[in-house]
Amino acid sequence: xxxxxxxxxxxxxxxxxxxxxxxxxxxxxxxxxxxxxxxxxxxxxxxxxxxxxxxxxxxxxxxxxxxxxxxxxxxxxxxxxxxxxxxxxxxxxxxxxxxxxxxxxxxxxxxxxxxxxxxxxxxxxxxxxxxxxxxxxxxxxx
Numbered sequence: 001x002x003x004x005x006x007x008x009x010x011x012x013x014x015x016x017x018x019x020x021x022x023x024x025x026x027x028x029x030x031x032x033x034x035x036x037x038x039x040x041x042x043x044x045x046x047x048x049x050x051x052x053x054x055x056x057x058x059x060x061x062x063x064x065x066x067x068x069x070x071x072x073x074x075x076x077x078x079x080x081x082x083x084x085x086x087x088x089x090x091x092x093x094x095x096x097x098x099x100x101x102x103x104x105x106x107x108x109x110x111x112x113x114x115x116x117x118x119x120x121x122x123x124x125x126x127x128x129x130x131x132x133x134x135x136x137x138x139x140x141x142x
Contacts, residue, residue: 003039010038010109019113021120030127038113041101043094046087049079 011028014020014037028035094101 006039007037009040014038027123033123041105043101
């Protein structure tokens, strides 16, 4: 999904500000629904890190370079050093409240984010019908 993290953050902010209902995520993921979710600004949304685990299974061949990435303390220290010495100083520039992209975004979010309840109720009704039909079909054909 394009801009997935930005949509998740934007939607979370909109729900917290009571601009969108709490069930908007479930409704937006419902089959055949097209709900446009707010996009948070990309500034300061950075991936801090990721974690991989290696599953041990019979016949599962693990590439040696993957084991090195997962287990290397040296690599982890280098990543942490890069984050604190390069990324944080750059990101902190965006946190200046006089130039924040978030301030303008919040103003636009407050002014333009809403979905009429009758439209949301229509999606809720369709979602419930689909779910009931799915559950009925699943119970008949296990």
